[in-house]
Amino acid sequence: MKHELVHGHSIPKIGFGMWRIGGDSFPDPKLDSTSLTALRTALEVGYTHFDTAESYAAGHSEELLGRAVRETNTKRESLFITTKISPEHLAYEQVFRSCENSLRRLQMEYVDLYLIHWPRAGMKLEETFRALNKLVKDGKVKHLGVSNFNLTLLKQAQSFAETPILTNQVPYSLPTRTYVDNGVLEYCQQNDILLTxxxxxxxxxxxxxxxxxxxxxxxxxxxxxxxxxxxxxxPRVITIPMSSNLQHIRENFEAAEIELSEEEFKTLSDLY
Ligand SMILES: NC(=O)c1ccc[n+]([C@@H]2O[C@H](COP(=O)([O-])OP(=O)(O)OC[C@H]3O[C@@H](n4cnc5c(N)ncnc54)[C@H](OP(=O)(O)O)[C@@H]3O)[C@@H](O)[C@H]2O)c1
Incomplete structure (x- = not known):
């Protein structure tokens, strides 16, 4: 697996997305068996970055990830776990509660990356970051990041964070270029921020x-x-495809090794 080196940390180019693992907005116990098989397969294949959120299956996605890690005896230090705080939980005290709840569901001592999942109109970003900064100082969170932040909000987040903003997680694919057009990708590339x-x-x-x-x-x-x-x-782009199909899980992991020629890259860039 290729990696991005950012602020002294090596993050895999391709991680494992977890939306719909264990349910979508609510837990769906019928999915537990396929979800756990997908997670075990991903760990066996060699994925180390897992991207979940407190809102995924209302926390059940975090529970299943923790369970898969324990059941496969995977060393915690070998993994890079991202989870996210929901926009309705951005008030100072609530940030600590959300983080504790995520750690309890994961049955882990810390998360590697904690993201603000979505910005919210009227949010008090400075207050939220005071709490997030404390989580870093207390060792509950290794790195901070944001998601779905435009350039103005990203710069604000940088100004309130006491440690570097590691990533802005945004929609990006061959046909979806919103965060190229609004200048976020270029800014990330120039300022050592990963675009996930x-x-x-x-x-x-x-x-x-x-x-x-x-x-x-x-x-x-x-x-x-x-x-x-x-x-x-x-450069500075990583991604987190989701799949519960065992062959797709493998194929997605292996995609990082494909070497596109300059001409192929250009053809693809001009495709949509
Ligand atoms: N921060 C945010 O606001 C936000 C929003 C959306 C998503 N995310 C994160 O990003 C992750 C990925 O995004 P996503 O789940 O929306 O979309 P995605 O990963 O682009 O697409 C998932 C779909 O593609 C299929 N698929 C995946 N790999 C495939 C392959 N190799 N061949 C054929 N089909 C394949 C999957 O079906 P099969 O299961 O059949 O393979 C699934 O239906 C999420 O899981 C989540 O962690 C974050």
């Missing part, structure tokens, strides 16, 4: 696109892998 691309393969006609198909054939890969390879070849 979410929903990297969630778009229409991915597998039937002729250009993607022909580049995929040239690399003995799938169009999904090419869509991921296009993202992770970019």
């Amino acid at each position: 691309a979410y929903s990297p393969v969630k778009f229409r006609n991915l597998s039937s696109n002729k250009t993607l198909q022909s580049i995929a054939e040239a690399h003995a890969a799938t169009p999904y892998q090419i869509a991921l390879a296009w993202l992770v070849v970019q």
Whole structure:
């Protein structure tokens, strides 16, 4: 797996997204068995970055991740766990409660990366960061980050955080360029901030696109892998595809090794 080195930390180019692991907005016990199999497979394949949130399956996604880690005897230090605080929990005291609840569900002592999941109108970002900074000092959280932040908010977050903002997690894929157009990607690349691309393969006609198909054939890969390879070849970009299909989990992990030529990269960049 290729990595991005940022502020002295090595973060894998491709991690494992966890939306819909264990349910969507609420826990769905019927999904537990497939979700746990997916997580165990991901750990076996070699994923070390897992991206969850307190809101995913109302916390059940965190519970399942903790369980899969324990059941596979995976060393905590070998993993990089991201979780997120929901916009309705950004008040000072609530930040501590949310973090404690996430740690209890994960059955872990700390999270590697704690993100503000979404900005909220009227949020008091300075107050939220006072609490987040304390979580870092107390060792409950190793790094801070944000998600779905535009450039103005990202700069504000940087000014309130006492440690570097490690990432802004945003939608980014071949057809989704909002955070390129609004200047966030360029700013991240110039300021040592990772851009974590979410929903990297969630778009229409991915597998039937002729250009993607022909580049995929040239690399003995799938169009999904090419869509991921296009993202992770970019400096400061990492991604977190989600899958509960065991073959897809493997293929997504291997996509980081695909070497696109400059011409292929350009063709893909101009595709949408
Ligand atoms: N911060 C935020 O606001 C935010 C928002 C959205 C998502 N996220 C994070 O980003 C992660 C990824 O985003 P996402 O789940 O929205 O979308 P995604 O990973 O782009 O797409 C997931 C879908 O693609 C399919 N898929 C994945 N790999 C495949 C492959 N190799 N071949 C064929 N199909 C494949 C999956 O189905 P199968 O299971 O059948 O493979 C699943 O239906 C989430 O899980 C979550 O952790 C964050």
